[in-house]
Amino acid sequence: MTSSATPRERLLDAAGELFYRDGVNIGVDALCKAAGVSKKSMYQLFRSKDELIAESLASRGPAYQTLLHPDASDDRPARDRILTVFERQDAVVAEGNFLGCPYVSTAVELKNPEHPGSVVARHFKQQLTDFFHRELVKAGADDPGTLAIQLTMVFDGASARAVVRAQPLAGLGVSTAAALMDAAGVRSGELASQLG
Amino acid sequence: MTSSATPRERLLDAAGELFYRDGVNIGVDALCKAAGVSKKSMYQLFRSKDELIAESLASRGPAYQTLLHPDASDDRPARDRILTVFERQDAVVAEGNFLGCPYVSTAVELKNPEHPGSVVARHFKQQLTDFFHRELVKAGADDPGTLAIQLTMVFDGASARAVVRAQPLAGLGVSTAAALMDAAGVRSGELASQLG
DNA sequence: CGAACAGTAAACCGATCGGTTTCCATAAGC
DNA sequence: GCTTATGGAAACCGATCGGTTTACTGTTCG
Secondary structure, eight states: OOSSSOHHHHHHHHHHHHHHHHOTTSOHHHHHHHHTOOHHHHHHHSSSHHHHHHHHHHHHHHHHHHHHSOOTTOOSOHHHHHHHHHHHHHHHHHTSOOOOOHHHHHHHHHOOTTSHHHHHHHHHHHHHHHHHHHHHHHTTOSOHHHHHHHHHHHHHHHHHHHHTTOSOOTTHHHHHHHHHHHHTTOOTTSOHHHHO | OOSSSOHHHHHHHHHHHHHHHHOTTSOHHHHHHHHTOOHHHHHHHSSSHHHHHHHHHHHHHHHHHHHHSOOTTOOSOHHHHHHHHHHHHHHHHHTSOOOOOHHHHHHHHHOOTTSHHHHHHHHHHHHHHHHHHHHHHHTTOSOHHHHHHHHHHHHHHHHHHHHTTOSOOTTHHHHHHHHHHHHTTOOTTSOHHHHO
């Protein structure tokens, strides 16, 4: 039923799904119809379609992070917590219907880096890098800043590979992330450089 | 002047530029106007806009590879030839106006992996992986297949980072590719594993 | 000269675009 | 009961969508 949540919630949900599935060029008519909301309501809840794009992207953030990040109660070593992100990415891709990281895909479609949706995308990409960074600091990595960015690049590279349907990821994101951490001395034993 | 080349060439050039700059949703009217070609001519040169998308992507291939791949006469070690790709990517991004790898961006926008344009995108992504693979075989890498894919992922990850304007690449693609090759024993001396 | 061809400009088609407005049904507050 | 606010349905706006067609201008070939 579409009638349980508020019009705003229904719109954000439908927008998150349809902008991802069909691209940001989908019409507001189709969007409102899918959400069971009138255009009139939409335009008094959001200033424009562009604003809806940005807000729907932002509203997906928490669920997106819950999906990828390990739980706070997961007290395995930082390296394993990082690899969890890549394992879950692999699982999401394996489900099929993968159309890329929602944030990168939207930024690609919008073209304009100053579009409010692009700003939100940049923000959430930084959140992933920040997660890696925090974990790498816990692990005592020598250069957590650089390695966190490198891991983010591997994440988005694996995503790109999945979008072009080059083949199943088959754990290549996980192994690449592991190789980079190995090369940087972030071992399973954790705190490698501090212990060394 | 737009009148020197044939209408077909003008259309392919304009399409390559405008589909990249504005996305595949740009209208055929704007496209034909930019190319100085009538819609009638366009539709007797190409069956549909979708076909033009695919053909313009394919026509960009040679120039794209010339831009990124080192020259055949460049007889430096394979590792250096591979790193050249990442250095040139860095330079392209630094020029500004970077909107992602044309093939990945188009595949993202098209959504449908069976769209003729997506097929072309897949093909050229494979060409990059094939280049890495050839060089890695020359370098005697242990697992050239896996490493070639990992390098392609780093390439696309660096590209994604540039699209979301996270910050200048600052050689991070190069250093990540180098780290992966180091970890796999592909050293500057070349043929490392065969000499070892 | 005259026929045939290549190609542009522009009208045209129904459909859809982002956005606004009108109308009406419901429901809560007094 | 009467009012006010919420919000859906749908008409409406000018512009544009992918695609077709007509009409006209060159040019080339015989």
